[in-house]
Amino acid sequence: MATIEIQVPDIGDFDEVTVIELMVKIGDTVRSEQSLITVESDKASMEIPSSHAGVVKELKVKLGDKVKEGTLIVVLEGEGAVAAPAAKASPAAPVPTPAATSIAPAAPVAIAQAAPVSVATASAAVAPVPAHQPTALALDLPHASPSVRKFARELGVPLNEVKGSGPKGRIVEADVQAFTRSVMSGTVQTAAGAAQNKSAAGGGDGAGLGLIPWPVVDFTKFGPVERKDRSRIKKISASNLHRNWVMIPHVTNHDDADITDLEAFRVSTNKENEKSGIKVTMLAFLIKACVAALKKFPEFNSSIDGDQLVYKQYFHIGFAADTPNGLMVPVIRDADKKGIFQISTEMGELAKKARDGKLSPAEMSGASFTISSLGGIGGRYFTPIINAPEVAILGVCKSQMEPVWDGKAFMPRLMLPLSLSWDHRVIDGAAAARFNVYLAQILGDFRRVLL
Numbered sequence: 001m002a003t004i005e006i007q008v009p010d011i012g013d014f015d016e017v018t019v020i021e022l023m024v025k026i027g028d029t030v031r032s033e034q035s036l037i038t039v040e041s042d043k044a045s046m047e048i049p050s051s052h053a054g055v056v057k058e059l060k061v062k063l064g065d066k067v068k069e070g071t072l073i074v075v076l077e078g079e080g081a082v083a084a085p086a087a088k089a090s091p092a093a094p095v096p097t098p099a100a101t102s103i104a105p106a107a108p109v110a111i112a113q114a115a116p117v118s119v120a121t122a123s124a125a126v127a128p129v130p131a132h133q134p135t136a137l138a139l140d141l142p143h144a145s146p147s148v149r150k151f152a153r154e155l156g157v158p159l160n161e162v163k164g165s166g167p168k169g170r171i172v173e174a175d176v177q178a179f180t181r182s183v184m185s186g187t188v189q190t191a192a193g194a195a196q197n198k199s200a201a202g203g204g205d206g207a208g209l210g211l212i213p214w215p216v217v218d219f220t221k222f223g224p225v226e227r228k229d230r231s232r233i234k235k236i237s238a239s240n241l242h243r244n245w246v247m248i249p250h251v252t253n254h255d256d257a258d259i260t261d262l263e264a265f266r267v268s269t270n271k272e273n274e275k276s277g278i279k280v281t282m283l284a285f286l287i288k289a290c291v292a293a294l295k296k297f298p299e300f301n302s303s304i305d306g307d308q309l310v311y312k313q314y315f316h317i318g319f320a321a322d323t324p325n326g327l328m329v330p331v332i333r334d335a336d337k338k339g340i341f342q343i344s345t346e347m348g349e350l351a352k353k354a355r356d357g358k359l360s361p362a363e364m365s366g367a368s369f370t371i372s373s374l375g376g377i378g379g380r381y382f383t384p385i386i387n388a389p390e391v392a393i394l395g396v397c398k399s400q401m402e403p404v405w406d407g408k409a410f411m412p413r414l415m416l417p418l419s420l421s422w423d424h425r426v427i428d429g430a431a432a433a434r435f436n437v438y439l440a441q442i443l444g445d446f447r448r449v450l451l
């Protein structure tokens with residue numbers, strides 16, 4: 001047995017945050033990655049998970065305490081850590097939680113599906129954001145602690161319809177209970193219920209999704225099954241992907257880039273630089289090519305903010321990384337100012353951190369455009385989901401030799417499949433086609449960047 005000290009990890013841009021919820025008590029057994037406390041700034045709340053498993057020996061914080069990076073939260077008695085006198089645990093990344101629930105789904109079933117730690121911060125200034133992170137939601141989101149949100153989900157209560165009686169309109173457990181009582185007694189109707197009644201009566205104004213409930217199936221009736229908990233990262237991604245898929249009118253344009261010459265250059269570059277230990281993959285070139293295309297088509301590097309478009313003058317490129325715990329999206333900052341070697345080195349470091357679960361919120365936030373490359377695995381084309389509040393994402397699959405007509409004969413050329421998903425509220429089909437054509441031209445001949 002060893003003593004493990006769990007501290008507040010890197011919490012991004014915040015100096016100090018307030019403890020608003022204690023999620024464990026002395027004597028509790030916690031799993032690695034289980035949330036210990038919830039902290040809140042004036043902009044967002046986030047759960048601080050445990051980096052280790054063990055039994056809670058001491059709780060070093062209480063409600064209302066101000067904490068910052070490095071503050072000791074909990075002392076655990078656990079196995080496998082170096083003791084004597086107390087092992088300082090490398091903290092797990094915090095999980096931003098909504099100051100609120102996820103988007104307001106109409107049907108109770110959809111609410112039940114929303115993950116407990118879905119990300120929905122109220123300000124673009126909020127730094128700690130994991131994979132497929134939103135930084136802003138154009139919805140009026142209710143404030144509630146994770147335990148209240150969990151309670152509401154269990155009851156199927158649409159939290160956005162509950163009036164909060166706590167400080168700053170925060171929804172407390174009693175509000176959820178009171179709401180449930182009102183619905184049960186028929187004095188209040190949920191929006192979903194009202195929409196269902198309307199459509200059943202032949203009306204319907206589009207309020208609510210009006211979906212039939214998710215099928216509840218006893219799979220054991222059909223054969224043996226095994227149940228496994230979904231990882232924290234998977235649950236966060238699921239909520240974000242669901243929100244992004246439902247809220248953004250996606251369109252995907254597919255195209256091909258002839259990367260025969262670029263691939264030859266990449267291979268020879270790697271050979272020449274074998275001793276440096278830096279391996280350049282196609283993704284580094286794609287990041288540079290995308291920066292060139294984003295400069296030419298600035299609306300692809302923008303975000304919607306009410307009636308305005310925010311054109312970013314920086315080029316922070318996120319890249320999807322497949323990890324044992326799920327999808328993470330680390331960000332290469334200022335990719336326009338970096339060379340291929342630097343981008344490759346940073347990508348290698350960030351991808352390793354992602355796989356080891358060591359990415360800080362800052363390393364996952366602020367992307368203005370994202371690339372999701374399945375090139376190392378295979379496939380032809382796919383439909384990547386836009387990472388809100390970005391407005392486009394590039395999916396890349398495995399290149400392969402194809403016969404390409406050069407006007408006289410079919411020539412063997414290495415073709416890279418590109419799939420660009422874009423937000424139709426911001427981008428038109430013609431612009432998307434132009435973006436892909438330009439991107440393919442750059443990948444075909446990088447000298448075009450100079451033109």
Ligand code: CAO
Nearest residue numbers: 281282283319320321322351372373374375376397398399
């Ligand atoms: N076509 C053909 N080969 C490709 C390629 C492409 N488009 N892209 C990469 N490759 C090759 C690389 O050259 C490398 O080959 P060698 O081992 O022979 O040198 C091999 O595939 C492995 O590359 P990689 O995947 O390790 O490196 P990368 O820079 O391309 O990608 C990373 C890094 C972190 C993005 C990647 O490992 C990864 O996690 N990809 C999955 C992303 C994902 O899950 N997206 C889906 C999101 S939606 O659910």
